Amino acid sequence: MFNKLIELYTKGDLAQLSSCILHSSSWKQHDFTAYGHMQIESQWLNSLEQFGFLQLKNKQTVKSEKLSALYFELATNSVNKPISLSFFFEHNQTHIKKLHCIVDSLASTQSEYQDVSQLMGQLPAVDPLQLSQFDHQLHPQSYHATPSDFCDLPENTEALINQWWNIWQEKQFADFELIYDAKSKINIAGLGNSKGNKSLRAFHINMHNRINRSYCQIENICYDSQQNTAAIQWQIEGDYLFNEDIKRIRVPVLSFITIKDNVIVQEQLQIDWLSLCKRFQLTYPVI
Amino acid sequence: MNSKQNKPITQVYWQPLAKLLEPEGEKSQDLIGFDDEFIDIVDYIIRITHRIWEQKNIGLCYKYYADICPVYTLGGYSESVEQVVQNTLKTIAAFPDRSLIGENVIWKTEQDDTYYSSHLITSIMTNTGNSEFGTATYKTGRVTTIADCVCFENKIVKEWLVRDNSFLINQLGIDLIDAAIRFSQLTPDPIFKDWFDSEYKRVSDIKHRTELTVTSKDWNAETFVQSWAQTLFNQKQFSTLTDFYHVAASHQWPGGRQSTGLAQISGSLIQWLSQCPDAKMTIDHLAEVEFDENTIDLAIRWSIAGSYNPQNKRLASLKGSQFFVLGCTHLRIKNQKIIKEITVFDEIALYANMIRESGVTITLSESGA
Numbered sequence: 001m002f003n004k005l006i007e008l009y010t011k012g013d014l015a016q017l018s019s020c021i022l023h024s025s026s027w028k029q030h031d032f033t034a035y036g037h038m039q040i041e042s043q044w045l046n047s048l049e050q051f052g053f054l055q056l057k058n059k060q061t062v063k064s065e066k067l068s069a070l071y072f073e074l075a076t077n078s079v080n081k082p083i084s085l086s087f088f089f090e091h092n093q094t095h096i097k098k099l100h101c102i103v104d105s106l107a108s109t110q111s112e113y114q115d116v117s118q119l120m121g122q123l124p125a126v127d128p129l130q131l132s133q134f135d136h137q138l139h140p141q142s143y144h145a146t147p148s149d150f151c152d153l154p155e156n157t158e159a160l161i162n163q164w165w166n167i168w169q170e171k172q173f174a175d176f177e178l179i180y181d182a183k184s185k186i187n188i189a190g191l192g193n194s195k196g197n198k199s200l201r202a203f204h205i206n207m208h209n210r211i212n213r214s215y216c217q218i219e220n221i222c223y224d225s226q227q228n229t230a231a232i233q234w235q236i237e238g239d240y241l242f243n244e245d246i247k248r249i250r251v252p253v254l255s256f257i258t259i260k261d262n263v264i265v266q267e268q269l270q271i272d273w274l275s276l277c278k279r280f281q282l283t284y285p286v287i
Numbered sequence: 288m289n290s291k292q293n294k295p296i297t298q299v300y301w302q303p304l305a306k307l308l309e310p311e312g313e314k315s316q317d318l319i320g321f322d323d324e325f326i327d328i329v330d331y332i333i334r335i336t337h338r339i340w341e342q343k344n345i346g347l348c349y350k351y352y353a354d355i356c357p358v359y360t361l362g363g364y365s366e367s368v369e370q371v372v373q374n375t376l377k378t379i380a381a382f383p384d385r386s387l388i389g390e391n392v393i394w395k396t397e398q399d400d401t402y403y404s405s406h407l408i409t410s411i412m413t414n415t416g417n418s419e420f421g422t423a424t425y426k427t428g429r430v431t432t433i434a435d436c437v438c439f440e441n442k443i444v445k446e447w448l449v450r451d452n453s454f455l456i457n458q459l460g461i462d463l464i465d466a467a468i469r470f471s472q473l474t475p476d477p478i479f480k481d482w483f484d485s486e487y488k489r490v491s492d493i494k495h496r497t498e499l500t501v502t503s504k505d506w507n508a509e510t511f512v513q514s515w516a517q518t519l520f521n522q523k524q525f526s527t528l529t530d531f532y533h534v535a536a537s538h539q540w541p542g543g544r545q546s547t548g549l550a551q552i553s554g555s556l557i558q559w560l561s562q563c564p565d566a567k568m569t570i571d572h573l574a575e576v577e578f579d580e581n582t583i584d585l586a587i588r589w590s591i592a593g594s595y596n597p598q599n600k601r602l603a604s605l606k607g608s609q610f611f612v613l614g615c616t617h618l619r620i621k622n623q624k625i626i627k628e629i630t631v632f633d634e635i636a637l638y639a640n641m642i643r644e645s646g647v648t649i650t651l652s653e654s655g656a
Contacts, residue, residue: 023304024388024409035411035429036388092301127429128457128543134554142526145534145548217548218535235547 001096002061002070005087009074010056012048014041020096029101030275031252032124043124050122051108057082060256060268062231064151066090067222069231071256071268081192083107086254086270088222088233100233102254104189105274106284116284119274126279131237131248136215144169147232150221156262157223161230164257164264168234169216171208176201181263189271190285200267206287207236211249214238228259242282249280296576297329299389307333307389319400320440328402328438329392336406340387343379348372353444360448361613362419362470362636364479381423382412391617393586395574402438405574405586407431407617407629414459419473420452420466420635428458431539433615433631435572435588447588449615453542453634463542464601465651467638483640487611490569490592495521501530506623508575508585516589520568523560525553533624540630558598563610566593578619582626585618595641601649608641 001020007013018037026033027040034043054074062069067090075082084107089099105119138144146169147153147161163179166172180197187193188203208214219233237250251271258266277284294315299307307330316327325331335351338344352368365371379385390407397403413427414420430451437445456466501514515531518524528549532538538546538555546555560566572588595610597603614632618625642649 022301024299024390033429035409036386038386039411095301095303097301125458127545128454129545130543132544132546132551132554132558134550134557136550143529143534143549149534215550217551219537219547220535237551 001068001089001091002059002063005070006056006059006072008044009047009051009072009085010053012053014044017044020091020094022095022097025096025098027096027099027101028127029103030105030123030272031126031129031279033127046122046124047103050119051083052076054083060229060258060266061227062222062224062229062256063226064222064224066092067220069222069254069256071231071254071270081107084187084189084268084270086231086256086268088220088231088254100252100254102189102252102270102272104270105272106190116274116277120278123275123278126275129250129279131250133248134215136213136238138170145218147218147221150218151223153223154225157228157230157259160259160262160264161221161232161257165216165218165232167204168236171204173201173204179264180267181260181265184264185266187268189269190273200269203269203287210242210287211236211238211240211251212246230257230259231255232257240280240282240286247280247282249276249282251276296327296394297333297392298578299329299333299391300578308337318402322441328394328404331438331441332392332394332404332406332436333389336387336389336408339375340379340385345372345375345379348375351442353439353442356442356444356446358446358448359482359613360450360636361611361633362639363473363475364482365476366478378418381416381418382410382414383416385410385412391584393574393576393584393617397437400439401444403572403574404436404438405588405615405617406434406436408434419470420456420459420461421469424459424461426459428455430455431629431631433586433617433629435586435615447613447615449613449631450633451541451631452636456635457543462652462654463634464599464638464649465654466635467642468649468651470635470639471642483611486590486613487592487609490567490590490611493521493567493569495567498522503623508583508620509573511620511623512570512573512585512587512618516568516570519556520560520566520591523557525557528553531625532628533621533626536625536627538628538630541632541634562596562598563591563593564596566591566610582619582621585616585620587616587618589614589616601652602638602641604647604649605638605641605645608645610637610641612637 004016008017026035034040057073057075059072069088071086073082073084084104086102090097147165163175167175176197186200215237222231232255235252240247240249254270256268296315310326310330314326339347348371352371354368358365388409393405395403410430414424416423432450435447436443453463499514499517501511518527535548538552544555546552568591574586576584578584591612593610595608612632616630619627
């Protein structure tokens with residue numbers, strides 16, 4: 001399925017991937033959920049128009065029995081900054097039932113020399129979403145999802161991924177130094193590539209300082225024991241502060257982690273910034 | 288009535304549509320009195336729905352609905368197959384490309400030799416004609432529907448139908464209160480008022496303070512669901528969410544209330560219940576089927592009654608009105624915890640009923656005027 005997904009965007013091979021789509025399959029991209037062949041194919045054609053036919057530059061796969069995830073970067077030789085796409089999907093080895101795609105939409109504006117507002121106008125209308133205020137505090141006797149709640153992980157990996165989650169959920173910044181390799185390759189949507197965890201740490205602090213009463217929730221985890229890679233589907237929700245105005249927002253995130261010698265050597269953090277702006281009427285940059 | 292239980296009953300989740308429409312092999316249920324082509328009750332529901340709605344054979348309602356078939360919705364009541372045909376035609380005319388994607392059919396055999404089916408449907412449809420929500424918007428929307436049907440000898444003899452209309456009109460660009468005002472101006476069947484009043488009284492009169500706990504030792508679907516209703520909805524004890532939901536359960540409620548995990552679900556339920564703080568819930572029907580080795584699916588039909596406490600200024604004059612909801616919920620349960628919930632009811636009809644009954648005049652918004 002990984003190749004079929006890649007060949008959709010590099011060659012425009014709709015037929016191969018169509019064979020994996022059911023009448024009841026759903027494909028969420030740019031915060032809009034397409035259902036069934038007609039809507040999903042329409043979504044693909046929009047992407048091909050938006051990105052063009054680019055070449056594969058880099059990819060990371062995370063494969064498990066029922067869930068899989070794929071991250072790849074596309075570019076032409078003349079473009080410096082690649083476009084990254086990430087997919088997290090439920091499958092039965094033959095068909096895809098439910099897929100969430102996060103596109104680094106900001107990078108696609110840079111590659112096509114479009115401005116942000118022009119691309120936002122081209123994105124589909126987002127699904128209706130009503131957010132409710134809730135108690136975001138980690139009370140001593142309240143229950144909050146941790147990576148161990150989702151799948152069986154090897155002992156060392158479990159401890160590492162739990163620590164990774166603590167950085168986000170409990171804002172335990174000291175763990176950055178413990179769990180990342182000093183030369184780890186980091187890619188943050190909209191901010192690009194860097195080495196070491198400093199860019200990620202700065203991003204994290206900025207994010208939480210702009211989103212009051214923030215709460216992080218894991219949706220699902222896919223772990224590939226052969227490659228020691230994990231994909232985590234999660235979200236940040238809270239009160240976004242902008243010009244003394246408060247807006248309740250929810251930010252969908254996909255994180256891809258590669259582990260070697262019990263430290264993180266590579267991480268991609270994917271957020272579709274322009275869909276977020278479109279959904280909540282925010283202006284870019286959000287943080 | 289179910290002697291042929293060796294072959295598994297059709298399960299929709301991973302099936303391509305072509306296979307669902309041309310099932311192979313032996314019958315897996317007797318289905319006495321049903322056409323011989325149907326192999327089980329799920330097959331019956333999936334194929335007759337496809338024929339009526341996607342193939343637009345509206346007249347097949349005469350074949351697959353009893354002449355007298357009470358259909359209960361929160362927006363009205365109909366009783367004859369003629370009304371089913373007319374309503375189906377009107378909906379298809381307003382949304383001509385409506386697709387009905389069968390997501391799940393949860394079923395039960397009843398003691399009176401009928402089958403009960405709860406059909407979860409996702410529809411994609413473009414509003415090119417005038418509808419009960421107003422003039423054509425030419426926009427495409429998605430909507431979730433649950434149709435609970437009692438089936439007997441090849442016919443549907445009773446139905447409860449719920450649709451997430453507030454989610455749909457949001458995509459069509461129609462304001463929820465405006466839609467409710469317009470809907471309130473329609474005159475429902477006189478039987479609807481009798482049904483509404485008797486249901487409101489039935490639900491309001493229940494005793495809601497008895498503690499109903501569920502433990503892992505004596506766990507069964509019936510006890511679990513009764514406890515879920517009593518503890519969360521009747522007694523509002525939200526710290527017990529962890530007894531019912533997985534820590535990353537997904538929770539879909541009408542109007543785009545989409546939550547993941549205990550904190551968000553808690554917020555969603557508290558905020559929704561705050562508009563009816565004295566809400567009482569009854570479980571009116573429960574069906575249970577196996578999804579896979581470790582997972583079961585439950586279909587619940589329920590009612591909620593109480594007094595309206597408006598959270599929206601435009602509806603302030605409705606304070607204290609009779610708040611009544613007919614709802615359906617599909618739950619997927621793994622290791623005794625809910626991992627996925629889809630709850631459907633019609634918020635437009637909920638508000639429309641209160642506007643109509645109160646007799647107050649609420650003005651349309653600028654966009655709806």
